[in-house]
Amino acid sequence: MNKFIWLVRREFWENKAIWVMPACIGGLMVVGSLFGKVEIAMLHASDQQTEVAGVLFLLAIGGVFWVAMSIYSVWYLLDCLYADRKDRSVLFFKSLPLTDSETVFSKLFVALIALPLVYFAAADISALLMTFVISVRARLGFGIILWRPELWLQEQVLWLYVIATGILWYLPVVGWLLLVSAWAKRAVILQAILPPLAIMLAERLFLGTHAAALLFRDRLLGGGYVALHHPINWSLQKGEMTPGVWRLPDPVGFLSSADVWIGVALGAACIAGAVQLRKRRTDA
Amino acid sequence: MTSSSPLIEARGLSKRYGSFVALDRADFVVQPGRIVGLIGPNGAGKTTALRAVLGLTTYEGELNVLGREPFAERALLMQEASFIADVAVLPEWLRVQQAIDFVAGVHPRFRRERAAALLAKTDIGARRRIGQLSKGMKTMVHLALTMAIDARLLVLDEPTLGLDIIARRGFYDALVNDYMDETRTIVITTHQVEEVENLLTDVLFIDKGRIVLDCSVEDIGARYATVEVADDRVAAAREQRPFYERRALGKTLLYFEGADRDKLKGLGEVGVPSVADLFVAKVSAERAA
Numbered sequence: 001m002n003k004f005i006w007l008v009r010r011e012f013w014e015n016k017a018i019w020v021m022p023a024c025i026g027g028l029m030v031v032g033s034l035f036g037k038v039e040i041a042m043l044h045a046s047d048q049q050t051e052v053a054g055v056l057f058l059l060a061i062g063g064v065f066w067v068a069m070s071i072y073s074v075w076y077l078l079d080c081l082y083a084d085r086k087d088r089s090v091l092f093f094k095s096l097p098l099t100d101s102e103t104v105f106s107k108l109f110v111a112l113i114a115l116p117l118v119y120f121a122a123a124d125i126s127a128l129l130m131t132f133v134i135s136v137r138a139r140l141g142f143g144i145i146l147w148r149p150e151l152w153l154q155e156q157v158l159w160l161y162v163i164a165t166g167i168l169w170y171l172p173v174v175g176w177l178l179l180v181s182a183w184a185k186r187a188v189i190l191q192a193i194l195p196p197l198a199i200m201l202a203e204r205l206f207l208g209t210h211a212a213a214l215l216f217r218d219r220l221l222g223g224g225y226v227a228l229h230h231p232i233n234w235s236l237q238k239g240e241m242t243p244g245v246w247r248l249p250d251p252v253g254f255l256s257s258a259d260v261w262i263g264v265a266l267g268a269a270c271i272a273g274a275v276q277l278r279k280r281r282t283d284a
Numbered sequence: 285m286t287s288s289s290p291l292i293e294a295r296g297l298s299k300r301y302g303s304f305v306a307l308d309r310a311d312f313v314v315q316p317g318r319i320v321g322l323i324g325p326n327g328a329g330k331t332t333a334l335r336a337v338l339g340l341t342t343y344e345g346e347l348n349v350l351g352r353e354p355f356a357e358r359a360l361l362m363q364e365a366s367f368i369a370d371v372a373v374l375p376e377w378l379r380v381q382q383a384i385d386f387v388a389g390v391h392p393r394f395r396r397e398r399a400a401a402l403l404a405k406t407d408i409g410a411r412r413r414i415g416q417l418s419k420g421m422k423t424m425v426h427l428a429l430t431m432a433i434d435a436r437l438l439v440l441d442e443p444t445l446g447l448d449i450i451a452r453r454g455f456y457d458a459l460v461n462d463y464m465d466e467t468r469t470i471v472i473t474t475h476q477v478e479e480v481e482n483l484l485t486d487v488l489f490i491d492k493g494r495i496v497l498d499c500s501v502e503d504i505g506a507r508y509a510t511v512e513v514a515d516d517r518v519a520a521a522r523e524q525r526p527f528y529e530r531r532a533l534g535k536t537l538l539y540f541e542g543a544d545r546d547k548l549k550g551l552g553e554v555g556v557p558s559v560a561d562l563f564v565a566k567v568s569a570e571r572a573a
Binding site: 092097 | 377382385
C-alpha cells in the first residue's frame with residue numbers, strides 16, 4: 001500500500017498539469033466573474049427562475065471542467081506508459097522492486113480516480129468563489145439563491161455519481177488508450193485513432209454499414225443516456241420549473257445495462273494486455 | 285569458489301529478435317563475491333544477456349538469478365539486485381530529493397543516509413532537477429542511489445559512459461572501497477576494458493551471442509601465455525600450436541592456451557596477456573575458426 005502511494009505521488013510530480021490545469025481554469029473563471037457583466041435582469045426573476053438558473057450555472061461550471069478533464073485524461077493515458085520508454089527512464093523504474101501491474105494500476109488510479117477528484121474539487125472551489133463574487137457584486141438575488149445548500153448537495157451527489165458511472169462506462173476507452181501507450185514506439189495519438197478509424201472505413205467499404213461508427217459514438221458520447229434519466233430540458237420545456245437533479249441518476253438502469261458490463265470486460269482485457277506489454281517493452 | 289551455489293546460472297540462454305540471434309545458447313555461471321567483467325564487441329549480446337538476467341526480457345533456455353526466474357519475478361529479484369543501464373536514465377523531471385524519497389519509499393533495502401552521504405561528496409543540490417544536471421552529475425546521482433541499496437547483485441552496463449576520467453576513477457574507487465565486500469557480486473560491462481582490468485576477479489568474453497571464455501583473472505596467468513618470437517623462430521614456435529598470433533614491432537606475438545611454459549621459454553620472451561589483449565586474441569581466433 002505504501003508503495004502504491006509513492007507511485008501515485010510520482011505521477012503528481014511528473015504530471016504537474018494534473019492540478020495546474022484545473023487551477024488555471026478555475027482561476028480564469030473567478031477572474032471572469034470579477035470583471036464580467038452581471039445580468040441585473042436576474043434580480044427581478046422569480047424564485048423558480050433563479051433556481052433553474054442556479055442549477056444550470058453549477059452544471060455549466062461542472063461541464064467546463066468535465067470537458068477539460070476528458071481531454072487531459074486522454075493525453076495522460078496515452079503518455080503514461082510511453083514517456084518513460086521514450087526517455088529510457090523506464091530502466092530506472094524497472095530497477096526498483098515494483099511489479100508492472102503495480103505500475104499500470106497506479107496510472108489507472110490516477111486517471112480514473114485521482115484526476116476526477118481533483119477536477120471535482122476545482123469545480124467546487126471555483127463555483128463557490130464565483131458565487132461569492134457574483135453575490136457581492138449583484139448584492140442580492142442570483143448570488144443568494146446559489147448559497148442554497150440543497151443545490152450544492154445535489155451538485156456534489158451528481159458529480160460523484162457521474163465519476164463513478166464514468167469509470168465503468170469509459171473503462172474500454174481507458175483500457176485501449178493504456179494498451180496503445182504500452183505498445184506504441186512512436187506517434188501514440190495516431191496509433192490510438194487509426195485502428196478504430198480503419199475499422200469504420202473497412203466496414204463502410206466492404207459492408208456498406210456503419211455499425212462500428214455508431215458503436216464508437218455511443219461509447220464516447222452516450223454514457224449520459226445510460227447513466228441518467230432522460231434529459232433535464234424536457235421537464236423544463238413542460239413547464240416543471242425545478243429540474244430536480246436528485247431525479248437524474250438512474251443507477252439501476254445503468255448497472256443492469258449489458259453495454260456497461262461488456263465494456264468493463266473489454267476494458268479489463270485491454271488493461272491486462274497493457275500489463276503484459278509493460279513487462280516486455282523497455283524501449284520506444 | 286565452486287562449493288557455494290552460484291548467484292547467476294545460465295544454460296542454453298538464447299534470445300532472438302526476428303531473424304537476428306542476439307544470444308546463442310550461452311552458458312555461464314557467476315559465483316558470489318566476484319566482480320565479473322562481461323566483455324564483448326558491440327552487438328555481441330552483452331546487453332541482451334544482462335537484460336535477461338535482470339528480468340527485462342523474455343528468453344529461451346534456463347536462467348536462475350538469486351534463486352529466481354528473472355522474467356517472471358523481476359520485482360522480487362529487484363529487492364536483492366540492482367542495476368544501472370547503459371545510459372543516464374533518471375527521468376528529467378525528477379528532483380534529486382524526490383529521487384531519494386521515492387527509492388526510500390519503494391525499496392526496503394535502500395539506506396537513505398548512505399545516499400545522502402554519497403551525494404554530499406558532490407556539489408549536487410537536493411533541490412536540483414535531473415534535467416538541469418550535466419551528464420556526469422546525472423550518473424553520479426544514479427550511482428549514489430544504486431550504491432545506497434544493499435543489493436547482493438549489482439549489474440552495471442557501461443556505468444561510466446559520458447564521465448570524464450576523474451569522475452570515472454572516482455566511481456571505480458568508490459565501488460571497490462565503499463561498496464564491494466564479500467557479500468556482494470558485481471557484473472560489469474564496459475568498452476574501456478583497461479579501466480576495469482585491475483578490479484575484475486573474473487572475465488566472461490562474449491561474441492556473436494556465444495560465451496568465448498569464462499575464466500577467473502588469477503587463472504589467466506596459468507592458462508594463457510604469450511611469447512614474443514623473432515622471425516627466424518616463428519616456424520618452431522608454431523609447432524606448439526598457438527591459437528592466435530600478431531605482428532608487433534618487428535616480432536611476432538604468439539598466444540598459447542594450456543601450453544607447457546618450459547617449452548615456450550626456449551622460443552622467446554614469455555608473458556601473460558592482459559585481459560584486453562586476451563580478449564582480442566580469443567575473439568579474433570574464434571572468428572577465424
